[in-house]
Amino acid sequence: MEKINIKQAVSMITLYAIGSAIVLASGAGAKQDMWIAISLGFLLCIPFLFCYSYIIFQNQEKDFIKQLEKLFGKILSKIILAMFLWYAFELGALVFRNFSEFIQVVSFPETPQYYIVLPMGFICIWAVRSGISTIARWSAFTAPLLVFLILFMIVLSIPSMQPDNLLPMLYEGWKPVIDNGLNVFAFPFAETVLFLFILPSLDKQNKSAAAYIAGSSIAFILIALASARNIMVIGRQTVQMIYFPSYAAVGIIDVANVIQRIEVLVSTSFMFGGFLKISLCLYVSCKCLAGLFNETDYKIFASPLCILMMGLSMILYDNVMEMFSWAEEIYKYYAFPFQVIIPVIILTACIIDKRKSSTATQKTANENKT
């Protein structure tokens, strides 16, 4: 069985969470209070991160699919697997579409999106076929680089920052902040629910909570800093008007006429993050599909599933406006069952199972005594 260590797990969670969120400005509806909405979203997510890690901690089978079968029986576990298969598959298609829309809007307006999607799909198939340990090693190498790049862009933006843009605080009250906090909860923090399929490969399973919290915290700090930077540099009205505010904010950087036009670094960070996110979604989809049909080898399904994913990304939305309105208005409702309801049901089943087994052990111990 493939193994990953804690450093690789933290890197994967960080890259996965910042992947598209750092470019797409999740929570932009809160205007100048965006950073509060992001903090609220992260705080809301913490109990669920513990819930996910508890499920992994209780997993003695070292495989989430086997754990589901043990907890729910064959039929119910297959239903849950089918739901996760759809969620991971659709999420992968959504990220594919985010990526192709981003490239089309900022770089190649005349190039059809399928030309952009296909090379990315090819690399993702390759990554999944190489296995989770390869993806994890790649993450451990890339995450520090990406964190440095993002911090570097924030530091270089300091001369263009106007802290007054963050005021007045809570001018429109708590409602938009809470509403956008829920958006940030659903995208990107609670999307880490898919790590239920990945973290059982962790060499020390009692470290899953540490991996979840550390990875998500790093991602939260970077997303909150980047959002505050965007508001301070280009102002709340421009942030709301444009689709990719990070790209615009970094485009303004000009240090002594030497360091300028470095927005390509934003594209680079999105490309790295997007690649990892799509690869992990494809990995989970393949695992779920293999689990549904009791297959042991999941890697063989990577290419047909990825081609289907790319096809789905083509028909998801008619245009970029629809993509953003769906992400802001619908996604939180759509993702709620996958991110909250199903994990809570699994957690409850885990607790009941643990109590049952501890009672049985106690009974046997008592019988042995007598």
Place this chain on the structure above:
Amino acid sequence: MFLYYSAFCIAAYLYDASGKLKTSSAKTKLIYWFLAACAYIFISLISFEVKPPSPSNVIRFLTEAIIGKQIIKN
């Protein structure tokens, strides 16, 4: 688009067929070729502008029906 994706699909399927799929069980082969055919037909339909209903629209419709209000006013 059709040619571009067809070339990709054929290359990917041939690579799989000459590699891992050779030693797989009949059930795995069946699932693989079923998925592969679905993916190819799906991509071909999209290439010829025959678009099936978008899942996002279906999800939007279902969400609006469940929460009982129109989320985005046109």
